[in-house]
Amino acid sequence: MLLRRSLAAAVVVCLLLAGTGIGLTTAAPAPSTVRVSYLQRILSLDPHGSAGAERMSWIIGRHLYNQLVSWDYSAKRFQPQLALRWRNIDPTTWEFELRRGVKFHDGQGFTSAAVKTSLERVVAMKGPLAPLFAPVQSIETPDPYRVVIKTREPVGTLLSNLTILAIVPAGTPATPDFGDRPVGTGPFKFVEFVRDARLVLDANPSYWQQGIPRSQRVIFVDIPEVAARATAVETGEIDIAVGLPPEQMKRLRTTPNVTVEVGLTTLTRALWINAERAPFSDVRVRHALQHAINVNAITSSLVAGIATPSTSPIASNVVCYAKMPPISYDTALARKLLAEAGFPRGFETSVKWTVGNPKEREVSDAIVGQLALVGIRVHNLQQPRAIWLDDLLKLNWDFEISTTGGGTGDPDFTLRRLYHTRSKRTGWSNQEFELVDDAAASVNLQQRCAMYKRAQEILWDQGPAVFLFDPLESYAFRTSVQGFKAPPSEIFGVADVAVSP
Amino acid sequence: MLGFLARRLLAALVVVWGALTVIFVIVRVLPGDPAAVLLGTYATPQLIAEQRQRLGLNQPRPVQYVLFMRQAVLGDWGRSYYEGSGAMRLVLGRFPATAELALASLALTVGASLGLGSLAARRPHSGLDRAIETVSLAAQAAPNFWLGLVGILIFSRDLKWLPSFGRGGLWHLVLPSVTLSVQFIGLLTRLVRAGIVEMAGQDFARTARAKGLTELRVLVRHIYRNMLIPVVTMIGLQLGTLVGGVVVTETVFAWPGLGRLIVTAIENRDYPLVQAAVAFTAMIFVLTNLAVDAAYACLDPRIRYR
Numbered sequence: 001m002l003l004r005r006s007l008a009a010a011v012v013v014c015l016l017l018a019g020t021g022i023g024l025t026t027a028a029p030a031p032s033t034v035r036v037s038y039l040q041r042i043l044s045l046d047p048h049g050s051a052g053a054e055r056m057s058w059i060i061g062r063h064l065y066n067q068l069v070s071w072d073y074s075a076k077r078f079q080p081q082l083a084l085r086w087r088n089i090d091p092t093t094w095e096f097e098l099r100r101g102v103k104f105h106d107g108q109g110f111t112s113a114a115v116k117t118s119l120e121r122v123v124a125m126k127g128p129l130a131p132l133f134a135p136v137q138s139i140e141t142p143d144p145y146r147v148v149i150k151t152r153e154p155v156g157t158l159l160s161n162l163t164i165l166a167i168v169p170a171g172t173p174a175t176p177d178f179g180d181r182p183v184g185t186g187p188f189k190f191v192e193f194v195r196d197a198r199l200v201l202d203a204n205p206s207y208w209q210q211g212i213p214r215s216q217r218v219i220f221v222d223i224p225e226v227a228a229r230a231t232a233v234e235t236g237e238i239d240i241a242v243g244l245p246p247e248q249m250k251r252l253r254t255t256p257n258v259t260v261e262v263g264l265t266t267l268t269r270a271l272w273i274n275a276e277r278a279p280f281s282d283v284r285v286r287h288a289l290q291h292a293i294n295v296n297a298i299t300s301s302l303v304a305g306i307a308t309p310s311t312s313p314i315a316s317n318v319v320c321y322a323k324m325p326p327i328s329y330d331t332a333l334a335r336k337l338l339a340e341a342g343f344p345r346g347f348e349t350s351v352k353w354t355v356g357n358p359k360e361r362e363v364s365d366a367i368v369g370q371l372a373l374v375g376i377r378v379h380n381l382q383q384p385r386a387i388w389l390d391d392l393l394k395l396n397w398d399f400e401i402s403t404t405g406g407g408t409g410d411p412d413f414t415l416r417r418l419y420h421t422r423s424k425r426t427g428w429s430n431q432e433f434e435l436v437d438d439a440a441a442s443v444n445l446q447q448r449c450a451m452y453k454r455a456q457e458i459l460w461d462q463g464p465a466v467f468l469f470d471p472l473e474s475y476a477f478r479t480s481v482q483g484f485k486a487p488p489s490e491i492f493g494v495a496d497v498a499v500s501p
Numbered sequence: 502m503l504g505f506l507a508r509r510l511l512a513a514l515v516v517v518w519g520a521l522t523v524i525f526v527i528v529r530v531l532p533g534d535p536a537a538v539l540l541g542t543y544a545t546p547q548l549i550a551e552q553r554q555r556l557g558l559n560q561p562r563p564v565q566y567v568l569f570m571r572q573a574v575l576g577d578w579g580r581s582y583y584e585g586s587g588a589m590r591l592v593l594g595r596f597p598a599t600a601e602l603a604l605a606s607l608a609l610t611v612g613a614s615l616g617l618g619s620l621a622a623r624r625p626h627s628g629l630d631r632a633i634e635t636v637s638l639a640a641q642a643a644p645n646f647w648l649g650l651v652g653i654l655i656f657s658r659d660l661k662w663l664p665s666f667g668r669g670g671l672w673h674l675v676l677p678s679v680t681l682s683v684q685f686i687g688l689l690t691r692l693v694r695a696g697i698v699e700m701a702g703q704d705f706a707r708t709a710r711a712k713g714l715t716e717l718r719v720l721v722r723h724i725y726r727n728m729l730i731p732v733v734t735m736i737g738l739q740l741g742t743l744v745g746g747v748v749v750t751e752t753v754f755a756w757p758g759l760g761r762l763i764v765t766a767i768e769n770r771d772y773p774l775v776q777a778a779v780a781f782t783a784m785i786f787v788l789t790n791l792a793v794d795a796a797y798a799c800l801d802p803r804i805r806y807r
Contacts, residue, residue, distance in 0.1 A: 041765065043583045050539045050552070050583065126551045128543030176584060195584075195591070196765075197668065197757040223666050223755045227650055231658050231665050386533025386770050393537055393544055402542075 032216040032501075034481070034494050035238040037229050040356075041222070042199060045190070046179030047166035048121050053128035053407065055490060058164060062493040063201055063218060065166035065184035068096060068115065069159055071409050073317055073488035078159050082110065082167055082185065083147075091154035091443050092137075098145040102208045104169050105189035112141035113170035119149070122165060124174035132161040132408075154441045156448050160319065160410035187213040187495040196222050214483065214498040233258060233476050239499050240477040240484060242492070245358050246305050252476045259479055262472040263486025264317045266409050268310055269357070270465040271367060272400040276427025279347060280398065286463035288337035292374045293367060294329040299469050302362040306474055310467035313415070313459040317488055320411045320449035324460040334374045346375025351399035353381070354388035363468070364401055395427050403471070409489060411452045412440050419459060428464030505806040509794075513787040520783040521573070521776060525566055528767070528775050534558075535770040539582055556582060569776070578780070579773030581766075588777035591762065596781075598668050599758040602750075603743035605678035610685040611736065617686070618693025619720060625698050633690065640687030649680040649753035666755040677754040681747055685739050692735060696728030703727075729800050737793035741786045 039059065043051035047065060051057050061067075068083040083096040102110035116139040123130050135155050140148040151158065169183055182190050187209070188201035199220040203213045221238055223229040230248040233241040234255055244252070253260045271293065279285045295309045308316075312324045338346060353364050361382065368378045378399065383391065391397050407413040416436040421429040432454075439451035460467070473490050484497045536552035537544050553559045557568075572579065578589040621633040656676060657665035664673050700706060701724060709719045748760035759778065766774035798804045 053541065053543045126548060126555065128540050128548065130548065131545060176580075179584065180586065194757060195594070196761055197755070221667065221755070222757075224752050224761075225650075225755070228653055228666050228753060228755065231653050235657055235661060235665055237657075237665055384533070385768055386531070386538045389537050389541070389544070390533050392542070393549075 032214075032498060033219060034215045034217070034240065034497055034499050035219045035221055036240040036494060037232065037238050037242055038220055038222045038224075039243045041196065041224075042193070042220070044176065044179045045182045045193060045199075046125075046176050047168070047182075048118070048125045048127060048129065048174075049176050049179065050125075050127045052122070052125070055406065058491045059493070060199065060220070061164070061166045062186070062491060063188040063495060064182055064186045064190060065168070066102075066186055067165055067167065068098075068162045071160060071163050071319070073409075076319070078163070082115075083162075086159070088443055089148075092151045094149045094151075094158060096147045096149070098147065099208065100145055102185050103206055104185050105183050105204060106169065108169050110167070110185050111144035111170065112147045113144070114167055115139070115147045116141055117170045117172055118165060118167045121168065121172060121174045125176075129164070132157070133165070154443055156440050156442045156444075157408065157410050157412045158443075160408040160412075164408055188218055191217075198222060211496075213495040215494070218494055230476065233478065236478060239481050240475060240494070240497075242473065242475055243358070244474045244476055246303065249305060249474050249476070257479050258476055259481075260474070260476045261486040262306060262474050263490075263492070264315070264488055265405075265471055265473050265490035266315050266318050266407070267403050267405040267471050267490060268313065268315050268414070269307070269363070269401070269403050269468045269471055270310070270313075271351070271468060272397075272402045272426050272465045273463065274395060274398050274400070274427045275429075275464050276395060277398060279341060279343060280427075282341045283462060284337045284341040285343070288334040288341070288374065289371070289376075290327050290463050290466050291330045291337070292334035292376070293370050293466050293468070295466075295468055296329065297370075298363060298366050302366060303359050303469065303471070306358060306472050307469040308472065309469050311470075312456050313419075313465070313467055314411050314456065315405055315470040318405060318409055318411055318414070319445075320452040322449075322453040322456050324456060327460075331374050338374060338376075343375075346377065348377045348379070349398040350379035350381050351401065352383055352388060352391055352397045353401035354383050354385045356385065357403055357471070360401060367399075367401075393425075395424065402465070406490065411455075412436070415452065415455050415459070416440055419464065426464045428462070430458055430462055433458050433462075506791075509791055513784070513791070516787050517780055517783045521570075521780055522566075524776060524779040525569065525772075528770065528772050529562060531770070533770050535582055535772060538768075538770050573776075573780070578777040581774045582771045583769065588773040589781070591774060592759065592777045592781045595757060595759045595762050598756060599744055599747075599760070601668075601674065602677055602681065602747065602756060602758060603740060605674050606681040606685070606743060607736065607740060609678055609682040610689055610739065613682065613686045614689035614693050615725075617690045619697060621690065621694040622697035622701065630694070633694070637687040637690040640683045642687075643683060645680055645684065646749045646753055648683055649676070649750055652676045652680055653753070668756055677750055677756055680753070681743070681750050689732065689735060689739075692732055693728070696731060697724055700724045700727050726800060730797060733793055733796050733800065737789050740789050744782060744785045744789075 038056065040056050042056050042060065043054055045060060047057060047061050066082045068081055069078045070081050072079045082099050082102065084099050085097045087095055089095055098112060104110060119133055119136055119139050123133050135151045135153060136149060137152045138150045142148060167185060168178065172178055187204055187207045189204050191200040191202050193199045201218045203216050207213065223232055226245055226248060229241045230244055230252055232238045234252065249260055252258050273280045273286050273289060275281055275286065299307045299309050312321055314321055338344065351364055351367065353360050364380050368380050371378050392400060404418055405414045417423055418425045419428065419433065420436060421434065435451050436455050439448045442448050475486055477484050480500045482498045482500060484494065534549065535556060535558065536549045539552055540548050557565065578587060580586065581588050581591055617633050621630045624630060653665045653676065656663045663676050667673060706719060706723055709723045744759065747758065748764050750756065751758045751761045763775065763778045766778060798806060
């Protein structure tokens with residue numbers, strides 16, 4: 001009796017609990033709703049805080065916020081967003097004329113005070129974006145639609161840094177609470193965020209750009225398992241899936257009602273070599289490593305379709321990219337170089353990496369196998385992210401599989417931030433390479449590119465890394481999705497996408 | 502009974518305090534700096550120092566401990582390093598999803614294993630018994646993530662009967678709760694069967710049959726009551742596990758439960774969130790045990806707590 005009664009009670013409780021959940025159904029398939037899978041976990045919706053440099057933050061940022069300018073990957077120039085025009089009064093003074101009639105989602109008008117608040121807030125939040133704007137000395141707002149930014153020294157990267165600075169309302173305090181109810185001027189406004197489940201955004205009806213957004217609602221859905229993500233786009237439970245591995249792409253390519261595309265990223269995957277440590281301080285050893293790794297074999301099998309072999313230390317769509325001469329795969333040459341450096345029988349070492357990027361384990365296995373052919377015995381060490389980061393930043397590694405780039409799409413973000421002696425990230429140091437300081441200080445793009453070309457040559461030739469490949473991003477979407485095309489960088493947006501019922 | 506309850510609650514507080522102290526030490530002994538994880542590969546020494554300052558990590562650990570305990574007693578579990586929200590609020594926000602899944606799979610487990618176990622025990626060593634035993638062994642051995650993915654492929658992709666991910670209505674609950682139950686059903690079925698077989702030969706069962714009761718009544722009224730104590734113990738343990746750690750199932754089905762929250766908190770070295778989650782799950786464990794003890798007294802009148 002007792003048992004039966006308690007069983008019945010348990011069933012009733014379950015039904016009640018489940019019943020409360022019914023109203024929460026994800027992704028109601030209403031027309032003109034775009035449902036997109038997350039790429040990674042959304043840590044915070046605050047664009048200036050500690051999650052400010054996360055890829056997901058930038059993707060969400062495209063929808064909730066606007067920036068002053070954007071970089072046009074095809075025209076290779078900056079385009080107006082909230083700023084209509086800009087000019088250098090002198091190398092340390094920038095004047096921006098702002099767009100009029102733009103409103104924040106809460107109804108406030110957008111003025112120069114919002115720009116001032118945003119620039120000050122990103123520095124005050126002390127997140128990863130803070131160093132980009134640290135050289136800003138003062139922000140003046142002579143009138144509501146004019147902003148004058150003065151920097152301590154000439155900052156050639158100011159415009160590209162501004163392409164990732166989300167503009168928030170004037171007077172927003174520098175506390176993470178803003179992320180709980182974010183307000184911007186973007187094509188979509190915040191509705192609801194359920195951590196690890198979904199982010200719901202609704203169209204901003206008074207968006208300043210004609211015809212945008214094309215859909216009423218965007219729902220970002222969290223599906224951490226890639227196989228489940230691919231299934232969800234197949235069953236039509238979501239409209240766009242991002243970040244799928246080659247085997248899922250292959251399956252989806254033959255699935256009716258699903259289209260598959262790949263797009264460029266600004267990223268580069270590399271095997272970093274700790275040039276501070278012996279034997280890697282010897283450039284011959286680093287050259288041997290470059291010749292001993294068969295990049296084409298890796299990109300044509302393990303990451304087939306989601307990567308192209310590196311042709312420079314920076315990805316091909318990064319500003320000022322210059323194509324470098326190919327490095328031959330030549331084990332005989334590698335062995336010869338190792339012998340010259342005093343290691344005819346190779347040596348023992350280790351590679352450290354963490355999960356997070358597609359096929360990292362397979363790539364590290366391949367590298368270990370290929371280096372064994374020239375006598376280098378590599379211990380393959382997968383680490384939890386926290387420990388990996390600790391080791392990475394303390395230079396406690398021999399080899400490190402590293403994904404660099406991203407961010408502003410400016411070469412400074414990779415070249416100076418990671419390979420400058422001062423940055424202490426790879427243990428490598430080169431006097432001539434410090435010309436990246438001059439490049440960063442120049443506000444003339446042509447001059448900058450000439451210097452960055454030389455910087456790329458030095459890196460390519462001196463090899464503090466074996467540059468493996470430029471990862472591509474994969475997108476699978478339903479044929480009912482209109483207007484979606486693979487974007488020119490890993491930051492995608494769906495403001496101009498509609499879904500036919 | 503009241504004195505017993507008071508003593509148990511006091512003990513519960515000691516258990517929670519103990520668990521908190523242990524986790525406080527463990528998360529800090531683990532290698533990895535929360536400030537560095539927070540900033541990711543964009544970290545610079547200066548930014549790390551500033552973040553450590555902001556998070557209060559540059560104070561000596563005993564001071565951190567005292568501050569943490571004082572605030573915890575006042576009900577303030579601190580803020581997650583990643584988010585503006587309070588750590589305990591995040592944990593509590595996840596509880597409904599976890600409880601829903603846990604209770605659904607518990608109901609499924611109890612129902613299925615009582616049914617299957619009783620069926621198998623009707624004729625020990627018969628063909629049916631053997632078949633049920635084989636199936637339960639197989640069920641116990643089947644890995645969760647595999648079952649989940651296969652379930653998605655069959656019931657969501659091919660048959661299109663069930664949603665493949667997320668939390669929502671009753672239909673969303675089916676695949677995750679079944680996936681989660683299969684192993685427990687395997688375990689519990691065998692326990693139920695063994696209990697019934699053991700009790701069926703006892704004197705009281707014979708007496709009950711001699712009174713002329715039907716086999717069903719003997720089973721439900723007499724045998725179940727006597728074999729339920731180990732079963733309830735096992736259910737209590739499983740409930741604890743279901744609340745604390747079903748990360749794999751949560752990940753496969755994109756279920757926003759506590760397990761994923763805790764694992765990411767540990768990966769991110771989000772100390773306040775880990776601490777709040779541990780305090781909460783410890784409390785749930787203690788309460789479940791208390792409920793199990795109370796159930797013993799209901800099931801077996803000889804057990805009395807003073």
